[in-house]
Amino acid sequence: MADLSINFAGIKAPNPFWLASAPPTNSGYQIMKAFDAGWGGAVWKTMGVPIINVSSRYGGLNYRDTRMSGFNNIELISDRTLADNLKEIEEVKKYFPNHAVIASLMVESRKEWEQIIRDVENAGADGIELNFGCPHGMCERGMGSAVGQEPEVLETIVGWVMAAAKVPVITKLTPNISNIEDPGLAAVKGGTDAISLINTIKSIMGIDLDTFAPYPTVDGKGTNGGYCGPAVKPIAMNMVRQLAQHPDISGTPISAIGGIETWRDVVEYILLGATSVQVCTAAMHYGFGIVREMDRGLRRFMDERGFQTIYDFAGKALPNIVEWKELNMSYKVVASINPAKCIGCQLCYIACEDGAHQAISVSADPANRIPSIIEENCVGCNLCSLVCPVEACITMEKQPMKVAPVTWEQLTEAGNIPTTFNDPRAGGNGHHVPEPGSALKKGGR
Amino acid sequence: MVKSLNSDLMAEYKRPQSEEEFQQNFKQKKPLMNQTEAFVESSRCLFCYDAPCVKACPTHIDIPLFIKQIHTGNTTGAAETIYDSNWMGNACGKVCPTQVLCEGACVHNHAHVKPIEIGRLQNYATRQVIDQEKKLFQKGAPNGKKVAIIGAGPAGISCACELSVLGYEVTIFEAHERPSGLTVYGTAPYKITNEEALSEIEYLQQQLDFQVKYNSAITTREQLQNIESQYDAVFIGVGIGPTASLNVKGEDVKGVTGAVEFIRELRFKKHGMQVPNRVVVLGGGNTAMDAASESARMGAEQVYLAYRRSKEEMGGYSFEYDLALSAGVQGIFNASPREILEQDGYVAGVEFVKTVSQNGRLTEVPDSEFVIECDLVIKATGQAKMAGFLELIPGLTLDASRRIVVNAQTYQTGNPRYFAGGDAVNGGAEVVNGAYEGKMAAQGIHQFFTSHLSPLTSHHG
Numbered sequence: 001m002a003d004l005s006i007n008f009a010g011i012k013a014p015n016p017f018w019l020a021s022a023p024p025t026n027s028g029y030q031i032m033k034a035f036d037a038g039w040g041g042a043v044w045k046t047m048g049v050p051i052i053n054v055s056s057r058y059g060g061l062n063y064r065d066t067r068m069s070g071f072n073n074i075e076l077i078s079d080r081t082l083a084d085n086l087k088e089i090e091e092v093k094k095y096f097p098n099h100a101v102i103a104s105l106m107v108e109s110r111k112e113w114e115q116i117i118r119d120v121e122n123a124g125a126d127g128i129e130l131n132f133g134c135p136h137g138m139c140e141r142g143m144g145s146a147v148g149q150e151p152e153v154l155e156t157i158v159g160w161v162m163a164a165a166k167v168p169v170i171t172k173l174t175p176n177i178s179n180i181e182d183p184g185l186a187a188v189k190g191g192t193d194a195i196s197l198i199n200t201i202k203s204i205m206g207i208d209l210d211t212f213a214p215y216p217t218v219d220g221k222g223t224n225g226g227y228c229g230p231a232v233k234p235i236a237m238n239m240v241r242q243l244a245q246h247p248d249i250s251g252t253p254i255s256a257i258g259g260i261e262t263w264r265d266v267v268e269y270i271l272l273g274a275t276s277v278q279v280c281t282a283a284m285h286y287g288f289g290i291v292r293e294m295d296r297g298l299r300r301f302m303d304e305r306g307f308q309t310i311y312d313f314a315g316k317a318l319p320n321i322v323e324w325k326e327l328n329m330s331y332k333v334v335a336s337i338n339p340a341k342c343i344g345c346q347l348c349y350i351a352c353e354d355g356a357h358q359a360i361s362v363s364a365d366p367a368n369r370i371p372s373i374i375e376e377n378c379v380g381c382n383l384c385s386l387v388c389p390v391e392a393c394i395t396m397e398k399q400p401m402k403v404a405p406v407t408w409e410q411l412t413e414a415g416n417i418p419t420t421f422n423d424p425r426a427g428g429n430g431h432h433v434p435e436p437g438s439a440l441k442k443g444g445r
Numbered sequence: 446m447v448k449s450l451n452s453d454l455m456a457e458y459k460r461p462q463s464e465e466e467f468q469q470n471f472k473q474k475k476p477l478m479n480q481t482e483a484f485v486e487s488s489r490c491l492f493c494y495d496a497p498c499v500k501a502c503p504t505h506i507d508i509p510l511f512i513k514q515i516h517t518g519n520t521t522g523a524a525e526t527i528y529d530s531n532w533m534g535n536a537c538g539k540v541c542p543t544q545v546l547c548e549g550a551c552v553h554n555h556a557h558v559k560p561i562e563i564g565r566l567q568n569y570a571t572r573q574v575i576d577q578e579k580k581l582f583q584k585g586a587p588n589g590k591k592v593a594i595i596g597a598g599p600a601g602i603s604c605a606c607e608l609s610v611l612g613y614e615v616t617i618f619e620a621h622e623r624p625s626g627l628t629v630y631g632t633a634p635y636k637i638t639n640e641e642a643l644s645e646i647e648y649l650q651q652q653l654d655f656q657v658k659y660n661s662a663i664t665t666r667e668q669l670q671n672i673e674s675q676y677d678a679v680f681i682g683v684g685i686g687p688t689a690s691l692n693v694k695g696e697d698v699k700g701v702t703g704a705v706e707f708i709r710e711l712r713f714k715k716h717g718m719q720v721p722n723r724v725v726v727l728g729g730g731n732t733a734m735d736a737a738s739e740s741a742r743m744g745a746e747q748v749y750l751a752y753r754r755s756k757e758e759m760g761g762y763s764f765e766y767d768l769a770l771s772a773g774v775q776g777i778f779n780a781s782p783r784e785i786l787e788q789d790g791y792v793a794g795v796e797f798v799k800t801v802s803q804n805g806r807l808t809e810v811p812d813s814e815f816v817i818e819c820d821l822v823i824k825a826t827g828q829a830k831m832a833g834f835l836e837l838i839p840g841l842t843l844d845a846s847r848r849i850v851v852n853a854q855t856y857q858t859g860n861p862r863y864f865a866g867g868d869a870v871n872g873g874a875e876v877v878n879g880a881y882e883g884k885m886a887a888q889g890i891h892q893f894f895t896s897h898l899s900p901l902t903s904h905h906g
Contacts (some may be wrong), residue, residue: 064488064516065484065488066487341556342553342555343552343553343554343556344493344497344552345491345493345552346493346494346495347491347492347493347494350494351495362494362495366500369497369552383461389491389556390556392581413585
């Protein structure tokens, strides 16, 4: 039986499913309800000097009939008084002594940091998370991502916090930066116990075509908000693995945030080195009950593979993520269409024809809708298999390697790469490309 | 056996006493989608390349495009796409046998996924522009030419719309007091309401401004001569005629009617029509299914659909037969009507003889006569052709089945000033076929006046 409990930089929790600092953790009521539903920890909605919010705060990105594949907000930190929040932290800890309650904090001066750290520790918080990520509103006031984007400032403030805090400290990073390693290193240099990422991404969710105002619209105007939800997961995963692979950061526990909704998302982040995950959008969309699917899925995954704890597989994907120049250039896959499964939509054909390498043909017989792969033209790009609407219909078949494995790095060392504009060693040389003129009168359907 | 079943039967449907009850019994098979339904359904379309649904549509509507347009909130654009190919866009969305056309061709079927409800999406888009009176079309600049159209059915209306856009002055001569032809007069009420069918034509007419002269049957050579002298070309969209004779004894007694006549009466009298308790429908085509279904929905307790051949040989679609069965109709096969029995001048039953169909040949089984008692006999055994009328037009060629022979591209008849389309040419098909042929004939007329090609006379079909 899998044991989901974790010890995250000294913060203990019955499982790695934590609620991120956000609207679902605005009150003791919500957090108690969440713990009751199965969440192992919660990062309290960021406390500081209370703010005043605007009305109309969230925006959703729908894809076809899927709601909120992306989500953004222009809400600020807690608008409740610190006293109310502290009282409720205390109450939650009374009911749930073994669950993780982490206080997210955002203040300006060293004095304020020291004061608020003392207050939340006295209330019983198991840890502190530093909000250096909020990309709207707070950053205009010199906090949030304004700190996260300045590694030196970040390092200084982490230093202040570490000097004052008795409980473990998690530094939360903003993705609105060109290289996530810079703030990651600064946090580590400042002495942080752990890192969480990503905070939200600066975004405009959409424009109202009647009023020409962005969503969410506040009296005819809008502002950039923070983007999150399933759509940001690939970006967040890359940032998590960058830190997890960095020799000076990899020893620091990472709590992963970004588009987590299912057990699969959880497992992927753990494979990238995270040892706790934080969820917001999924809970805002489906309620706290969504955790039961994550819980059962993670348990089944671990039981089927014989993993006792999440540490048994944490980071297992990291050795497989290398630089492009280290990939084997002799490896080749070719698409294969299973005619028994093909439904004849011909999306693979037109995708390859217009969007890739003209390596699929359709029959001249209108009764035969099953396309064929032109193997010699197929570069193994996967596009056809990605657009195919049928499960496991188009597969990418591994071909026997014609030459020994070789990487770009090795080719470069051997002096065997194209070096001039018309170098005959160009990868596409000899690859079939139709004559431009033959494109005409083929129609757009 | 069968004749003992006459009493103590509970009908599937209660007799409708009001418009509401009638609408309940004849609930629309393809009801109007709400916005959420349309949004979710349109999201499922794969936007196939060279889409099979488009190929399966007789009018080749760009279906993936209009579905995508619905999905992106461009419903007006979706309607425009539909009308671009088919002037009867709304009627076709409701009455087309989509199961065997666009929806039957949907690739989802191959993965055992429910096909996209194309007909209902088409209805959703077109109904919206009709109800909101969105202006989508414009009459072309007058080119000085006048065209007369005989018949305001799907073919005639489509031809009128297309000609109007091309700048022709169009007058339709319609025998009845309303337009739409069999869209209203010959279609089961659960497929389309009178109001729906008529409102689409009104919507088109308001924008394209063609004239329709109602109650204007053309029956004499003089009338035709008059038309020929006033118009540059004539389009024949007269459809086919009343129910053909069965040639059995007793056919003329009271209580024997034709399916087309029965459906027409039902469409306008609705719950005011009296359908007796025991009905026998003769025939195996879609019209027979409709008439049987309708009788059951009008509260008849016992409805038999009797076909002289086997179930497998029925011309009607199997889903139409299933629909009739679900309404409480009972099918009887290999039963050929011998005589319609009469009592006191009124129908009392039908005497049948059993048959055997072998290799398409039908033989009667000796001494196998049996009787089904009934109060109404509906003959759905095909419609007569309008041959009498067609003989008034010089130069017209008819084929062996009395269909008008036209050029397959231009729909021009043997008489170069006459064009034709719809049931009169195809022998009796769907609304969508009439709509397509009317439109094509309009283009044929335009080609006739704009180029100087000599008429061709290859057979259509």
